[in-house]
Amino acid sequence: MWSFFIRRLLQMIPTLLGVILLVFFLFNWVGGDPAYILAGKLASAEDIANIRHQLGIDQPWYWQLWIFIQQIATGNFGDSWATHESVAHIFKTRLTPSLVLLIPMMIIETVTAVCLALLVAVFRRSMIDQSLMVVSTIMMSISLLVYIIVGQYLFASLLGWFPVKGWSDSLWRDLTYYAPLPIFLGLLVSIAPSLRLYRTFILDEINQDYVRTARAKGLSESRVLFKHVLKNAAIPILTNLLMGLPGLLTGAFLLERFFAIPGIGREIILAVERSDFPIIKAATVYVAIATMLANLLADLLYRYLDPRVNLK
Amino acid sequence: MINHLRQLVISSSVLFAVLVTVYPAHSAPLKVLHLSLSAAETGFDPVMTSDLNTAAIEEQLFEPLLTYDYLARPVKLIPRLAAQMPVISDQGKTWLFTLKKGVYFSPDPVFKGKLREVTAQDVVYTIMRFMDPKNRSPYKFLVDHKILGLNALADQARQTGHFNYNAKVEGLEVVGPYQLKIRLTGTDYNFGHAMAQPMFGIVAREVIEAYQGDTASHPVGTGPYMIGQWIRSASINLVKNPNYRDERWHFTSQDPQDQKIVQAMTGKRIPQIDQVDIQIVEEAQSAYLSFLKGELDVFGVPGQFAPNVLSGTELKPKLQQQGIQLQRLVDPAIAYYFINIEDPQLGGMALSRIALRRAILMSLNDEEMIRVIYKGQAFREAFPIPQGVEGHDANYQSLIHYNPQEANDLLDKMGYKKAKDGYRRQIDGGPLYVKYTTTLTSQDRDLEEIMKKSLDRIGIRFVSEKLKFPEIIRAERQCRVAMRLSAWIADYPDGDNFMQLWYGPHTHENNASCFQDAKWDKLYEKTLALPNSPERDQLYRQLARLLEINGVTKVSTSHIRNVLIQPWVVGYKAHPILPSTWAYIDLIPEGERH
Numbered sequence: 001m002w003s004f005f006i007r008r009l010l011q012m013i014p015t016l017l018g019v020i021l022l023v024f025f026l027f028n029w030v031g032g033d034p035a036y037i038l039a040g041k042l043a044s045a046e047d048i049a050n051i052r053h054q055l056g057i058d059q060p061w062y063w064q065l066w067i068f069i070q071q072i073a074t075g076n077f078g079d080s081w082a083t084h085e086s087v088a089h090i091f092k093t094r095l096t097p098s099l100v101l102l103i104p105m106m107i108i109e110t111v112t113a114v115c116l117a118l119l120v121a122v123f124r125r126s127m128i129d130q131s132l133m134v135v136s137t138i139m140m141s142i143s144l145l146v147y148i149i150v151g152q153y154l155f156a157s158l159l160g161w162f163p164v165k166g167w168s169d170s171l172w173r174d175l176t177y178y179a180p181l182p183i184f185l186g187l188l189v190s191i192a193p194s195l196r197l198y199r200t201f202i203l204d205e206i207n208q209d210y211v212r213t214a215r216a217k218g219l220s221e222s223r224v225l226f227k228h229v230l231k232n233a234a235i236p237i238l239t240n241l242l243m244g245l246p247g248l249l250t251g252a253f254l255l256e257r258f259f260a261i262p263g264i265g266r267e268i269i270l271a272v273e274r275s276d277f278p279i280i281k282a283a284t285v286y287v288a289i290a291t292m293l294a295n296l297l298a299d300l301l302y303r304y305l306d307p308r309v310n311l312k
Numbered sequence: 313m314i315n316h317l318r319q320l321v322i323s324s325s326v327l328f329a330v331l332v333t334v335y336p337a338h339s340a341p342l343k344v345l346h347l348s349l350s351a352a353e354t355g356f357d358p359v360m361t362s363d364l365n366t367a368a369i370e371e372q373l374f375e376p377l378l379t380y381d382y383l384a385r386p387v388k389l390i391p392r393l394a395a396q397m398p399v400i401s402d403q404g405k406t407w408l409f410t411l412k413k414g415v416y417f418s419p420d421p422v423f424k425g426k427l428r429e430v431t432a433q434d435v436v437y438t439i440m441r442f443m444d445p446k447n448r449s450p451y452k453f454l455v456d457h458k459i460l461g462l463n464a465l466a467d468q469a470r471q472t473g474h475f476n477y478n479a480k481v482e483g484l485e486v487v488g489p490y491q492l493k494i495r496l497t498g499t500d501y502n503f504g505h506a507m508a509q510p511m512f513g514i515v516a517r518e519v520i521e522a523y524q525g526d527t528a529s530h531p532v533g534t535g536p537y538m539i540g541q542w543i544r545s546a547s548i549n550l551v552k553n554p555n556y557r558d559e560r561w562h563f564t565s566q567d568p569q570d571q572k573i574v575q576a577m578t579g580k581r582i583p584q585i586d587q588v589d590i591q592i593v594e595e596a597q598s599a600y601l602s603f604l605k606g607e608l609d610v611f612g613v614p615g616q617f618a619p620n621v622l623s624g625t626e627l628k629p630k631l632q633q634q635g636i637q638l639q640r641l642v643d644p645a646i647a648y649y650f651i652n653i654e655d656p657q658l659g660g661m662a663l664s665r666i667a668l669r670r671a672i673l674m675s676l677n678d679e680e681m682i683r684v685i686y687k688g689q690a691f692r693e694a695f696p697i698p699q700g701v702e703g704h705d706a707n708y709q710s711l712i713h714y715n716p717q718e719a720n721d722l723l724d725k726m727g728y729k730k731a732k733d734g735y736r737r738q739i740d741g742g743p744l745y746v747k748y749t750t751t752l753t754s755q756d757r758d759l760e761e762i763m764k765k766s767l768d769r770i771g772i773r774f775v776s777e778k779l780k781f782p783e784i785i786r787a788e789r790q791c792r793v794a795m796r797l798s799a800w801i802a803d804y805p806d807g808d809n810f811m812q813l814w815y816g817p818h819t820h821e822n823n824a825s826c827f828q829d830a831k832w833d834k835l836y837e838k839t840l841a842l843p844n845s846p847e848r849d850q851l852y853r854q855l856a857r858l859l860e861i862n863g864v865t866k867v868s869t870s871h872i873r874n875v876l877i878q879p880w881v882v883g884y885k886a887h888p889i890l891p892s893t894w895a896y897i898d899l900i901p902e903g904e905r906h
Contacts, residue, residue, distance in 0.1 A: 047448070166591060
């Protein structure tokens with residue numbers, strides 16, 4: 001187990017190097033030169049050269065790459081080129097609003113989707129199953145943008161059940177006052193695909209021989225479902241869940257933008273628009289590391305959930 | 313038990329009575345102005361500011377020497393930190409500013425609890441900061457090469473890596489604690505406009521040095537407000553600056569429409585509003601719905617959103633019934649097409665190329681643009697200087713009208729023949745196309761369609777080049793953009809700010825058409841030596857005409873700004889230049905609103 005863990009950690013190094021190279025060369029070749037924007041409207045060639053020098057983008061590529069690697073090693077990505085705010089502070093302050101939105105969404109989505117998947121699996125091919133699948137397909141087919149525009153108008157403006165937008169510095173107020181509507185609208189889109197996926201996982205298990213054996217032994221349907229089926233279906237469900245974890249670091253851009261939530265998704269998109277390389281670099285590296293760690297965690301949990309899984 | 317309860321009731325009553333008596337002022341509700349901005353602030357160090365949203369907030373935190381009269385139209389410079397208007401001498405080369413006495417910075421721990429008065433030395437320091445290469449100020453151009461001795465200091469800083477703020481600068485002479493003489497390198501009657509920009513809000517050296525590296529997070533100015541609570545990229549709460557001087561609302565106007573404002577506001581202490589609560593709301597729908605719910609007091613209607621709010625030029629009846637007011641004003645900005653004179657396909661000064669460019673410009677349908685892209689919130693503008701800006705000519709008649717037939721005739725006459733595919737070729741038979749540069753936005757996609765239709769009408773092939781905005785700017789500065797619809801908003805309300813867009817030496821800076829013509833440049837240089845006058849206006853007309861004759865540019869449109877105001881906002885008048893005027897307005901307290 002430990003040798004597996006250490007080996008996987010070591011394997012992350014070449015993967016991360018690949019990510020670093022990809023991000024670095026992609027951004028340097030197609031990312032645009034921020035100096036022309038930062039210089040203002042009437043800048044001279046000298047001003048632009050001065051900015052390029054200060055940002056370090058006039059250095060040879062290998063030197064810029066070395067600085068990038070140093071930044072990753074130290075975790076210090078410097079300051080935003082556009083706002084002069086430190087990248088560490090940007091992530092520290094913008095990640096919390098995104099997590100206030102996304103963690104409840106993830107929890108509610110998973111619990112609801114698993115419960116509904118079990119329900120439709122029990123009543124498979126019944127009216128309930130078919131209706132839920134049709135509704136899921138319709139819900140999946142509608143863009144999040146439509147849910148947001150209609151939902152914001154209907155629930156916040158017309159009915160006045162929620163605030164139209166806003167955010168505070170109080171976690172409790174954000175969670176109970178500002179976040180519920182965006183969470184609800186986000187769930188309208190995210191539950192349906194999870195439900196369909198989890199239903200498939202559960203149906204795969206329900207058709208296994210061990211389920212038939214359990215039923216033949218006279219076990220109750222609930223015991224069969226919750227003790228046997230759900231435990232075995234948990235592995236792919238968990239994989240899906242863990243693969244979604246790195247997404248927490250990139251926020252929910254549309255929800256953040258429409259509900260004026262100062263989250264990291266909005267910040268990353270803004271950074272791309274402004275060619276604000278320090279923020280883009282940090283976001284990409286963080287997401288890459290989070291993805292690798294989530295993969296590792298998934299492997300370790302497989303072993304925990306199913307002792308037959310051999311970690312080599 | 314009963315005794316205990318009685319005791320409690322009596323004690324509570326006494327306490328309540330004492331509180332009401334001792335703190336009667338606290339019972340008055342705070343006046344809070346609720347606003348939204350469409351983009352996040354970028355930090356509050358004026359020298360580093362380049363965006364209008366941040367400038368709007370800085371306008372309230374910091375004070376430059378001059379400002380613009382709140383009511384006067386066309387806009388008029390008036391003193392702000394200066395006690396009176398500067399004395400200009402030596403043909404616009406020397407500017408003597410006298411500061412108001414008793415102006416104090418807002419409280420900050422750096423001042424250790426003491427009042428810190430603004431002096432002429434602070435103005436010198438503020439101006440010097442624009443030339444410090446470390447600050448990479450986007451508004452450096454307002455003083456760059458303009459003040460005697462200042463550029464030498466900047467050159468020295470580039471070599472040594474250190475800007476010497478203790479150095480004496482010939483052009484920045486402190487005459488006394490409240491008096492400063494600025495000597496310019498040449499005649500410049502627009503220098504006063506530079507000194508009215510919010511970016512030139514005066515800062516204290518000790519504050520900047522104390523927060524070195526993080527000055528954008530510690531704004532300390534002399535403005536009517538200071539930062540209360542700040543959640544970055546989400547909300548900014550401004551509170552009254554307790555050190556703000558006793559300044560009274562004093563504006564006058566002859567305009568009958570302003571009399572209600574004058575009557576309601578004259579003599580009131582500035583500012584009347586206790587707090588300004590600003591939220592960053594990027595989506596127009598979110599801001600508009602908030603406004604309808606009364607969560608916002610003022611809402612600037614984005615152009616594309618106008619059909620939801622307006623019927624023609626009037627507010628929709630439903631909004632009128634709610635008492636919402638609409639204010640419309642012309643933005644001091646132009647949208648203009650330029651064609652790159654160095655472009656291998658369209659450039660050059662040969663007669664055939666000039667005719668080609670004029671034909672292209674004649675094919676462009678501005679009315680369609682106004683209808684489709686700007687949703688009617690723009691109008692055809694012919695002159696390169698927009699309305700409300702000194703030097704504008706409302707009667708100017710453009711030579712270049714939308715006329716595809718005439719454009720086709722011109723091209724036929726010059727020998728740009730159509731090939732079998734229906735598209736024209738160069739006179740020598742080579743390929744002919746217009747490479748048009750745009751961004752990836754949906755508005756630019758619509759624009760491309762209109763452009764393609766226009767060029768198809770005259771048989772010229774349209775080729776689209778999509779770039780990110782920073783890349784467009786770089787390409788323009790390298791004279792690599794063949795043609796584009798660009799826009800320019802006044803940094804200051806003087807024609808020079810627009811005419812310099814075609815000045816030869818500004819090629820590779822902001823002369824995107826890369827037009828370099830000795831005759832034009834000479835005429836332009838003449839305008840620089842003149843104050844706003846009929847003589848200068850005449851020169852501007854000649855310059856505009858030369859641009860058309862050479863097929864360099866076609867001014868397309870000017871835009872209308874629509875602002876919605878809640879009925880409880882008092883004294884609001886949209887200003888074309890000042891990015892914010894919150895200190896000049898008032899609110900009816902919540903309890904008195906009907």
